[in-house]
Amino acid sequence: MVGEKYANRIIVVREFDPKKDALGVEDVERRCEVGPSGKLSLFIDLMGDPICRVRNSPAYLMLVAEMGEEKEIVGIIRGCIKTVTCGKKVSRNGKNSNEIPSKPIPVYTKLAYILGLRVSPSHRRMGIGLKLVDRLEEWFRENGAEYSYIATENDNQASVKLFTDKCAYSKFRTPSIxxxxxxxxxxxxxxxxxxxxxxxxxxxxxxxxxxxxxxxxxxxxxxxxxxxxxxxxxxxxxxxxxxxxxxxxxxxxxxxxxxxxxxxxxxxxxxxxxxxxxxxxxxxxxxxxxxxxxxxxxxxxxxxxxxxxxxxxxxxxxxxxxxxxxxxxxxxxxxxxxxxxxxxxxxxxxxxxxxxxxxxxxxxIPHWKRLSCTEDLWCIKRLVDYSDGSVGDWTKSPPGLSIFVDPREF
CATH class of the missing domain: 3.40.630 (Aminopeptidase)
Structure with a gap:
């Protein structure tokens, strides 16, 4: 649990409690419409289970930020950790480097994903989003994640600025929804x-x-x-x-x-x-x-x-x-x-x-442009620093032709 004062009001970041936080989280979700800017806004209804979007992941956590003596929930964030392919290497059947290489094999890493960051519109510009991200990243590191990434709309300037300017994330991939x-x-x-x-x-x-x-x-x-x-x-x-x-x-x-x-x-x-x-x-x-x-x-x-x-x-x-x-x-x-x-x-x-x-x-793939987002933005951050250079840095790798999008995180 982390607490900090803002204008004589204390903000506490703690783990989500389904028994007492469900209604407060639902209220924040309903006040934070999501969807591509300039298009019809999309409102997400989590069907009474705020943690359902990460529950199917191998490891997950949901945090809430509450403010004041009334303990009003003013922010939420979800995160999960899994092991994914971050590259590939070619193995050889023997020690002779002149031998014909076999097919590429995957290189795996432990990857964390941030989703569902919401801050109540009436409590923005108070550093609540940054506090939620920082606390979630602590949990990522404690559980061995090497990288963390987020997905946001490319024209969502507030979100992009938070992650790239304040949280040290780099723009990484621009897939299309x-x-x-x-x-x-x-x-x-x-x-x-x-x-x-x-x-x-x-x-x-x-x-x-x-x-x-x-x-x-x-x-x-x-x-x-x-x-x-x-x-x-x-x-x-x-x-x-x-x-x-x-x-x-x-x-x-x-x-x-x-x-x-x-x-x-x-x-x-x-x-x-x-x-x-x-x-x-x-x-x-x-x-x-x-x-x-x-x-x-x-x-x-x-x-x-x-x-x-x-x-x-x-x-x-x-x-x-x-x-x-x-x-x-x-x-x-x-x-x-x-x-x-x-x-x-x-x-x-x-x-x-x-x-x-x-x-x-x-x-x-048939789609309607009006409903789609032709340039989503994935930003990535390396959580572990290998200063000796013995391990490659995925954040600096060029994009390939394809990506595998995990449905548990959509």
Whole structure:
């Protein structure tokens, strides 16, 4: 517990207590709308469980800042720690440096993630956010984290300034959050593509064999895939190459893959939190309702209708996107169509994903610009100083083509 006086009022930072803090945290969340600046604001409803967004991580902590004798909660922050890929190296089969190297193997590090930093609008510019970050970083170090990172909107100047100027974080990656509405009609999946659902063991093998060297890949991918919120992993292949009946497992598939294929997994955020779009005029609401009416009445036309997003709605998050081959973009479009229909069947309002700004597969991911954030910002900080230079510094590494976005942190 940490306390400090501000204008004769004491601010205390302490661990979240679900028995007495839930209502105060909910009040702060409701007063702090989130969403890309200049767009419709998004309000997050944590469905009565403020710590739910980190509960599925290997190690997590939630802190609150309270002020005065009345112990009013004026700030909150969440953090979690996991082990992820931060690079790759090439091993050799023998001591002779002239031997042909084997495939790259991942280099792992213990990474902390800060999310859900909120300070009540009436208590900003008092150093509360900085105190919350400092205390959380202490916990990160105590638990062996080497790096810490955060995600924020690139044009959120207050957040960027806090982390880069006051907390010594560096701008690191600029991925894109792509959001697509779930229409009233089902989206057609091309008949020339076959979609196969993999069981968790097959999915784990495929990810470890092909994507474990991708930046931010979680070493506990098995825990992610076996989580109750993970709705499945789906593989797109050309028609006639594989089917559910002929599928012999990921080992056989990787030994003789088709020319083009793609894969993705689906995470059920709908059971964790809901969203609500605010700031839309009555005219826009009426137009959106009209598109839904037409879409329901004429589903065969495939009209792009706006779902009911002006009251709480759920989403599915697509993660683990990958593939290869000359037709991988078309394959990804087919997978996204399949994922759309799954979200429709489960009553979701939108489907979202986050990909690197250089990701080749993003061309196959349908999204609405109005709902998306084309340049999110990830900032990173090294918590452990290796002054002897024996260990590389991830913060100085150039970006790769892809990143693996952990759905537990979305």
């Amino acid at each position: 792509l959001v697509n509405p779930v229409y009233a009609h089902r989206v057609r999946v091309p008949s020339r593509v076959t979609i196969i659902q993999l069981d968790s063991s097959d999915a784990e093998l495929l990810y470890r064999k092909r994507f474990s060297t991708t930046e931010f890949f979680p070493r506990d991918i098995d825990s992610v895939l076996n989580n109750k919120l993970s709705l499945g992993t789906f593989l797109a292949v050309p028609r006639g190459t594989y089917s559910a009946e002929s599928w012999a497992g990921s080992s056989a598939f990787l030994a003789n893959p088709p020319e083009s294929w793609t894969v993705l997994s689906v995470w059920n955020c709908k059971d964790v939190f809901t969203l609500e779009v605010r700031g839309a005029s009555l005219v826009k609401r009426a137009l959106a309702k009209t598109t839904r009416i037409l879409d329901r009445a004429l589903p065969w036309l495939g009209l792009p209708s706006v779902p009911e997003v002006f009251r709480p709605f759920g989403l599915h998050f697509l993660y683990g996107l990958g593939g290869e081959g000359p037709h991988e973009v078309k394959m990804m479009k087919a997978l996204c169509a399949y994922a759309h229909n799954l979200a429709k069947d489960r009553g979701c309002g939108v489907v979202a994903t986050e990909v690197s700004s250089r990701e080749p597969l993003r061309l196959g």
